[in-house]
Amino acid sequence: SQQGEEDPQALSIQEGENATMNCSYKTSINNLQWYRQNSGRGLVHLILIRSNEREKHSGRLRVTLDTSKKSSSLLITASRAADTASYFCATARSDSWGKLQFGAGTQVVVTP
């Protein structure tokens, strides 16, 4: 069954604006990860947040995790045209670390 579900499915913003996308999941997790996929390419790891962490930053990325609500958010600040991609959350369940489960992603389009 699908573990992570991203919201919204698609997001269109202008350069310089912030982009926020959310991920909800169903079971207890060990960690949650965000990946980016450019068109026609493989997924690239962006950031990992562990179940005992609430917030993490990496450059223009900010990730939050609320385990009580089983949800995470990814914020991209000051977006650029190069941020145009699909963004996926992936969860590593506490009882099955090796099985990283992905959602269907949020497609982000940043227009100049």
Place this chain on the structure above:
Amino acid sequence: DTAVSQTPKYLVTQMGNDKSIKCEQNLGHDTMYWYKQDSKKFLKIMFSYNNKELIINETVPNRFSPKSPDKAHLNLHINSLELGDSAVYFCASSLAGGPSGGANVLTFGAGSRLTVL
């Protein structure tokens, strides 16, 4: 140097044929995976090998058979191809995850787009 490379990048074939996709990683990772991405971009795990041993085998038709000759290679063979097999197949690798290892951050290949006519 490409970290995870898979071939071919594109594969167009007729129903009923048998085809293989090859994957190699030069990262020294212990674990390799095959994921299938459908037309709606949903990514689903198919198989995972750790040091040549099968550790994850999701509900995948028997027509799909992974083979890992060594920990740097994981190939996927598909028999009797069907229209529904059309998808992008991604190979990935990671250090061993779990209580005895670190978090399983995946490095993906560029994907192999399979089209079954």
